[in-house]
Amino acid sequence: MLGWALTFLIVALLAGILGFVAIAGLAATIAKVLFLVFLVLFVVSLLFGRRVEV
Template identity: 75%
Template sequence: MLGLAVTLLIIALIAGLLGFTGIAGAAAGIAKLLFLIFLVLFVVSLIFGRRTVL
């Protein structure tokens, strides 16, 4: 998921440089959303991954 967010961020940067502002905005928005989802899942896995059952 993080790889997809980085890919969309690169697409947004290239589209922005070429003047395709609509595509750049959409790709950046999707990349931001995917990154936030990844971040939440990462924190949740850190919290619940530390728990040990004795």
């Protein structure tokens, strides 16, 4: 019985570690995409932003 408990404990720990790694990878991918969108919008606003006529 103790052997099964330790086996399920190890399986649970491994599942938790793998789950958090997947979530961290997804969050990093989302951050990269959002940063790319920010850079594109920043460049567009620099090129076509408000122009002051003199």
